[in-house]
Amino acid sequence: MEEKKITVLAPELEKMIRNFLESQGSDASLQRDNDRVIGSAFVYEKIRSSLEYQEDHLIFKNAIARILRRKYTLNLNPKAPDIVTDLINELSWANYINPEGIAKDQSETMVKIVDRYLIFLKNVRSGHITKNNLQKMVIGWMACEIDEIFHPTKDRDIYLDYVATTLLQNILLEKGKEVSVESLIQLKIAIYTLVLKPDYYLLQYWLIETIYPDWTAMSPDDLIKIARSFDPYYNKVNNTLNFSDRKKYLQFVKMNIAPFILLYRLLVTEKTCPEQGRGIDLAKIKEKPQILHTRMMETYNLAVREARNKVWRGTYRALVFILITKISLAFIIEIPFDRLTAGSVNYSTLLINIILPPALMLIAGTFVKSPGPKNYAVISESITNLISHNQIGDKKFSLAKRKNSSTNRIFNFIYLLFTLAILAGTIWLLIWLGFNFISITLFFLFVSAVSFFSFRIRNIALELAMKRARDDALTSTLEFIFLPFIRMGRYLSDRIAAFNPFILALDFLIEAPLKSILKITNLWFKFINTKKEDLEL
Numbered sequence: 160m161e162e163k164k165i166t167v168l169a170p171e172l173e174k175m176i177r178n179f180l181e182s183q184g185s186d187a188s189l190q191r192d193n194d195r196v197i198g199s200a201f202v203y204e205k206i207r208s209s210l211e212y213q214e215d216h217l218i219f220k221n222a223i224a225r226i227l228r229r230k231y232t233l234n235l236n237p238k239a240p241d242i243v244t245d246l247i248n249e250l251s252w253a254n255y256i257n258p259e260g261i262a263k264d265q266s267e268t269m270v271k272i273v274d275r276y277l278i279f280l281k282n283v284r285s286g287h288i289t290k291n292n293l294q295k296m297v298i299g300w301m302a303c304e305i306d307e308i309f310h311p312t313k314d315r316d317i318y319l320d321y322v323a324t325t326l327l328q329n330i331l332l333e334k335g336k337e338v339s340v341e342s343l344i345q346l347k348i349a350i351y352t353l354v355l356k357p358d359y360y361l362l363q364y365w366l367i368e369t370i371y372p373d374w375t376a377m378s379p380d381d382l383i384k385i386a387r388s389f390d391p392y393y394n395k396v397n398n399t400l401n402f403s404d405r406k407k408y409l410q411f412v413k414m415n416i417a418p419f420i421l422l423y424r425l426l427v428t429e430k431t432c433p434e435q436g437r438g439i440d441l442a443k444i445k446e447k448p449q450i451l452h453t454r455m456m457e458t459y460n461l462a463v464r465e466a467r468n469k470v471w472r473g474t475y476r477a478l479v480f481i482l483i484t485k486i487s488l489a490f491i492i493e494i495p496f497d498r499l500t501a502g503s504v505n506y507s508t509l510l511i512n513i514i515l516p517p518a519l520m521l522i523a524g525t526f527v528k529s530p531g532p533k534n535y536a537v538i539s540e541s542i543t544n545l546i547s548h549n550q551i552g553d554k555k556f557s558l559a560k561r562k563n564s565s566t567n568r569i570f571n572f573i574y575l576l577f578t579l580a581i582l583a584g585t586i587w588l589l590i591w592l593g594f595n596f597i598s599i600t601l602f603f604l605f606v607s608a609v610s611f612f613s614f615r616i617r618n619i620a621l622e623l624a625m626k627r628a629r630d631d632a633l634t635s636t637l638e639f640i641f642l643p644f645i646r647m648g649r650y651l652s653d654r655i656a657a658f659n660p661f662i663l664a665l666d667f668l669i670e671a672p673l674k675s676i677l678k679i680t681n682l683w684f685k686f687i688n689t690k691k692e693d694l695e696l
Contacts (some may be wrong), residue, residue, distance in 0.1 A: 161350075168448040170547035175321040177441055179426050182313040204253035219255055219309070222597045224302035224360070226250070227273075231280070231298060239274035246305075253301045256309070267307050272308075276301040278379050281385035285393070299360030300367065304375060313353065318426075322350050322419045326412065331555040342558070344369065345402055349412040354420055366396050404558065417623045420539045420552055421455045424462065448546050455542050459623060463529055466620045471620055474524030477612040481516050485605055489513060496597045506597045516605040523613035532625040537625045578643045603647065610641045611648025 204222065207547040213221060226249050243266060265307070276297060328340055330346075344366075351365060352359060361496055367374050377385070390392045390610045430441045442453050489509060497504045549579050586655045589599050 164447040165543055165546050167454055167547050168445050168451070168544070169547060171321070171325070171549045172546060173372045173441065173445060176426065176439065176444075178317045180429070180439065181379075197376055201393075204255075205401070213358065216356070217358055217361070220302055222250065222253065222255060222305040222359075223305055224299050227302055227305075228295065228298045231277075231294070236480070239270045239275060242273050243269045244396065264428060267310055269305055270338050272301060272304050275379070275382060276304075277378070279382050279386050283389050284387055284391050287390065288393070296360065297390055300364045300648065303361050303364035315425075315438045318354075318423055319347050322354075323347050323371060325419075325551075326350070326415060328550050329415065329552065329554065329556055330411070331557040341399075341402070342408075343410045344399060345405055346399070346412070348358050348405070349408040350419070351410055352409065353416050354423055360519045362400065363396060363564075363594055366399060371397070407558050411558070411639055412624070416542075416577055417538055417625050418545050419457070419536075420623060421458045421462065421542070422545075425454055425458045448508065452542055454537060459535070459538055466529060466622065469526055469619050470527050470616055473612075473616045474520060477522055477548060477609070477616065478520050481520060481605060481609060481612070482513075485516060485601070489603060493601060496595070500595065505593055505595075505598070508592060508594050511592070512598055512602055512605070515602075520609045520613060523609070524616060526616050531618050534624050538623065542623065577639075578661050581640060581643055603644075605646035607644045610644035614645050614647070614648075615654055 175421070206573065226246050227242065230245055231237050234242075246269070247266065249258045249262065280294060280297055283293060283297065288296070323343060326346060327343075330338070330342075332338065347369075348349060348362070357365065362658050373381075375434065414451070426439070439454075489512070493512070494504050497509075546552055585603075586599060589602060594602065
């Protein structure tokens with residue numbers, strides 16, 4: 160299909176690109192010339208981060224959260240300056256940052272942030288959130304705010320505003336009605352989720368900043384006031400995240416987001432790694448907009464190739480996560496239960512439970528498909544429309560609630576019967592193979608987790624798919640069979656991560672002593688250096 164020549168650059172897009180490139184954000188590497196790296200801390204951090212199924216861009220933020228959580232939990236009277244000093248040291252030991260590159264005002268800002276959150280943690284009360292979950296959540300927000308010091312987010316907000324405004328043109332509104340604030344926020348949540356892939360705490364924090372713009376500048380008295388009547392403030396954020404029609408916004412954005420993902424990746428690459436690109440000259444693009452189209456299609460081709468690497472990287476991480484968690488639970492629960500109830504270990508069921516989930520994960524990663532040639536043409540046309548007319552097409556999408564027809568109710572009932580039949584048949588087969596209650600529970604737990612992880616990995620490859628190829632009969636049948644497990648895995652995945660015994664053991668039995676030893680060693684060498692300097696005078 161012959162590509163249309165683009166002769167006009169939409170003024171809205173031109174303005175966004177200019178503001179994005181001029182804004183502060185998306186900082187380059189923080190690790191340059193770091194001579195404070197300690198081998199054991201660096202290796203430990205690599206192992207620790209590989210055990211959590213997380214996006215690459217979340218690793219730094221989550222490392223901050225983990226250090227803050229440990230410092231807060233193990234100190235009876237935590238002080239902001241001490242926590243920040245230890246945080247900077249530990250991040251530099253693991254080669255996340257170069258401490259010499261941190262300006263004085265940045266470290267002072269970190270102290271102020273930690274001090275604010277310590278006040279909040281000391282006073283926060285909730286009627287329906289446990290103390291442990293409350294502390295974990297608030298420390299997660301603190302990590303997000305500290306992360307923004309190193310990775311400013313002004314460009315993110317410029318991008319979100321632009322994409323939301325552009326996509327609004329394709330939403331069908333009822334006659335005489337305007338877009339509500341709630342609809343705009345839901346649209347931005349969907350865009351943020353699909354493009355920037357935040358975790359739950361980062362999404363919460365972004366929403367707090369959106370709903371309460373003064374959050375980062377509140378006085379101690381205001382923080383105490385909110386902390387002591389926390390539930391109403393939290394409920395407002397939580398209700399927005401759990402909005403009843405949120406899936407409709409996600410569905411709409413997912414159908415149309417691919418050109419915007421390519422635009423974001425191109426702009427971020429030019430901003431953080433200009434040596435990898437050829438620079439974005441707005442004057443030249445305005446004169447010849449076809450240049451931008453060419454660059455975005457080049458980004459698409461590169462993204463499709465990189466998606467395959469991401470699939471294997473995601474498969475590897477999921478394999479490590481599943482295998483280590485399963486082996487840990489086998490020694491902690493399954494083997495002792497077998498010996499207690501049967502007097503011996505059923506090695507056949509144990510091997511099935513250990514080998515089958517990773518094998519399914521590997522098979523699923525092997526057969527993931529990338530978008531086909533038809534998708535290239537659809538993406539190209541959408542980019543043309545975006546550059547020329549500042550919209551991705553003329554098709555309108557209705558967010559109005561649809562009535563649940565009798566046909567849908569019948570299909571839902573039939574699907575429920577099939578789901579129950581699949582689960583019942585699986586349980587019967589496992590009992591026939593000699594599985595007991597514990598081994599059946601673990602089987603469902605990990606097959607569900609693997610099914611969900613496989614589903615997520617498949618979505619990585621199809622992230623830029625606006626025109627999906629039809630699956631063959633075998634693939635469709637397998638997906639139907641595993642759909643109950645995928646739904647179960649979606650519910651259980653975060654809970655497995657939260658209660659992973661191996662990770663908990665690492666955090667408190669290995670990481671805490673290791674970092675304490677490194678801290679004492681570091682202080683000792685500083686003392687020795689001081690004594691040597693005294694002798695040289």
